[in-house]
Amino acid sequence: MFKPLKRVVVTGGTHGNEMSGVFLSKHWLKNPCELQRKTFSATPFLGNPHATEKTVRYVDQDLNRSFKTEILTSSNEGDELYEIKRAKEINQLYGPKGSSQAYDFMIDMHNTTANMGACLIVDSPENYLTMHMANYVQKNYTHTKTPIYLYKLGNEESYAIDSVCKNGLALEVGPQPQGVVRADALKHMRGLVNSVLDFIDLFNQGTTFPAFEIEAYKLLAREDYPRSSDGEIMAIIHPNLQDKDFDLLNPGDPIFQTLDEKDILYEGDNAIYPTFINEGAYYEKKVAFAKMEKLRFSIPAIQAQME
Amino acid sequence: MFKPLKRVVVTGGTHGNEMSGVFLSKHWLKNPCELQRKTFSATPFLGNPHATEKTVRYVDQDLNRSFKTEILTSSNEGDELYEIKRAKEINQLYGPKGSSQAYDFMIDMHNTTANMGACLIVDSPENYLTMHMANYVQKNYTHTKTPIYLYKLGNEESYAIDSVCKNGLALEVGPQPQGVVRADALKHMRGLVNSVLDFIDLFNQGTTFPAFEIEAYKLLAREDYPRSSDGEIMAIIHPNLQDKDFDLLNPGDPIFQTLDEKDILYEGDNAIYPTFINEGAYYEKKVAFAKMEKLRFSIPAIQAQME
Known part of the structure; x- marks a missing residue:
């Protein structure tokens, strides 16, 4: 059922003024060795280079709301908005969304001005792989109930950048002002990414991750x-x-x-x-704020099927 | 030597993403009664409406660096940058800079992402009126050594918006992220403005403010x-x-x-x-940061010469 995750991308600057991810992506593009593990080597990526250059969230429209199939398959050429063109490029690089050629996993790094600490954003609790990953991060890196944020409302399609890959996780660290990099937020983000890569490495080695119960917050x-x-x-x-x-x-x-x-x-x-x-x-x-309920989920055991 | 300050303007949104000033200015434009005192009534003002609308610091160039005489008296017409046009308008409204028609005083409200608390930005310690004002705020409102920041390097001309008036004070409150209004920062800013208006009211009533010594930080x-x-x-x-x-x-x-x-x-x-x-x-x-020295200044007594 689950296959090893060999093609993994770590994205920063999907929003060009969220600076932990921007600085880490730029650093890893020059020095990618930190993203290497025994079983794979993650690819660093800068999501929105034009927005990053201008230190704004986006140029024409929010890139992280631009990955609906309707947008990715739209046919207008020439006069397209920058982020629509960019979303289509990213879909070609790491997707196409929903296809067998898509990358196995995307870790997407975000910052917020809200006082949320580290927060793990997952599309739905039925995504057992990512729920195990979140559980691993809580138990091995943060050692606290680092909240899991389930962002999909009802049956809406995933619109975020990581939806071009087969699976994904968005990391949110706050508080950090827009356009500012703080050493504490950057360190926290870096620790989260490394913990997720460690999980993937164990998963790829065939580790069995047993069933568990976990709390998460649903929008x-x-x-x-x-x-x-x-x-x-x-x-x-x-x-x-x-x-x-x-x-x-x-x-x-x-x-x-x-x-x-x-x-x-x-x-x-x-x-x-x-x-x-x-x-x-x-x-x-x-x-002004998102209204969440706290729920408890039972997640079954998983293990990668070795090739 | 000192005359009463009858024409006073309180400016917010000189930088359009510094939200304490933006929110207070918009509020006072609808409800100006808070700015009224016995001897005068201050005028609320929104410095950079286009930048405020877009929640950016500026549209074409930093408005708060656009008040040098060279810029204000430049003759290019038509294809001017937005903030140059706006600086010239403001110079007509509350100046002209250096003239006898200029408004008596401008209070300009700013926020920073730095952890500076409340900070009182004065051009030079020879500005006795504003130094007395800062001393009054420290003794009567903040009750702490709310730092005085002396911003002029050497003999450079004042480039800030308040330099169109005969005198001015910039209030800086942080930390507050760009584009975010926090109730604590807004309350602090509001208290500072009210304290400055109280000082002006006492000054206009002929109060003698005795000589004192004070610490200030010089760039x-x-x-x-x-x-x-x-x-x-x-x-x-x-x-x-x-x-x-x-x-x-x-x-x-x-x-x-x-x-x-x-x-x-x-x-x-x-x-x-x-x-x-x-x-x-x-x-x-x-x-990355400003390097300051701490100095001590002796400020002589002042009193307004009544009409």
Whole structure:
């Protein structure tokens, strides 16, 4: 069922102002030996070079939302947006998405301005390989409940860059301002990547990874800032909520504060776990924070079928 | 010698991604009553509306470096850069720079990704009015040695937006990521502005402010990141230096770390006080941190000459 993962790519700069990944990718492109293991050697990659050059998230549109089949197979030529052209290139390099030629795995490095620490972003809990990988990272590198973030809402198609490969994992480290590289965030990111590569190496050697139970956070919905009729943001993240990613938020707790210093309370029916609180890139996406539920999943044992 | 300050402007969004000032300016443009005092009413102002709309520092060039007389009096028409046109407009609104028609005072609100807390940026210690203002803020609002940052190097002309008025003060609050508004930074900025307005009100009422001695930090030079021959940054701010703005740095202390984890040490002859450490907007300006010396100044008493 599972085959060894021989063709692995490590991507930074999918968002050009998330600097841990940008600096690590550029470093590994010059010195790739850190990405080498007994059973494979991962390929370093810079996702969005134009955005990286300008230190912006993207030039024309968010590259990490550009990997839907509809976009990858669209036929307009010549006057395409930069990130659409780039997504098609990446799909040729490491895909095509959904095909047998696709690379086995992509690790995609991200940073957030939110106080999320290290967070492991997986598309769905049915992705047993990546859930084992997350479990391995928690047990062997971070030694804490480094949250697993399940990002797919309902049956939507995966739109992220790692969906061109057969499997993928996005690493999110925060807080780090856009356009800034902090040594602590970079070190954390580097440790995560190395731990994932170690897991893949063990997996490729035929190690049996036994069944386990694990907690993960699943996206329920996204909450926008309160806005006036002209679309202007009318209240900001409440100081009690700021930096409290993955803490429990109960109905009646303050979530926003107006500039007249009035509190706006959370009116949901159930307690949630907010994440991506005050992420800089999400103002334009109309997301003040993501609303998550905490669930428990049973993951069966896996072992690579050796060739 | 000193006249009451009747025409005062409070500016935000001189840099369009420094969000405490952006949010406060937009709020005060709708509800200006907070800027009212007995003796005057300050005018709220949004410095760079196009950059604010795009949530970028600037569109064509840094507005806060565009107020040299040479730029303000240049004659090219039509194909000018946006911020040059805007600087000329602002010079007409609140200047002209150096003229008797100029507004009396500008408070300009800034944020930094550096861990600087609240910082009061003054052009020179000979500016007694602003030095008194800083002393008042330290004694009455922050109750701490909120650093005074003297930014002029040698005899260079003031290039900042507040130089169009007869006098000015830039307020810097950090850390806050670019494009993000944090309730704590916004509250701090708001308190600083109100404290400055309170000072101006007392000054306008004829209060005598006695002579005092005060410490301030004066810019000596700026330190770039280590770069390769192709201009790429080869080392990042050392974890021991990160977030240590205004702490003493001695020769031999580590300042950078390469991606091979080698330390680069400070080689200056004398201890300095680094500031604007790892400011996001300064990567392109080739500034990893500003090197400051701490000096003590004697400021004479002042009193407004009543009309």
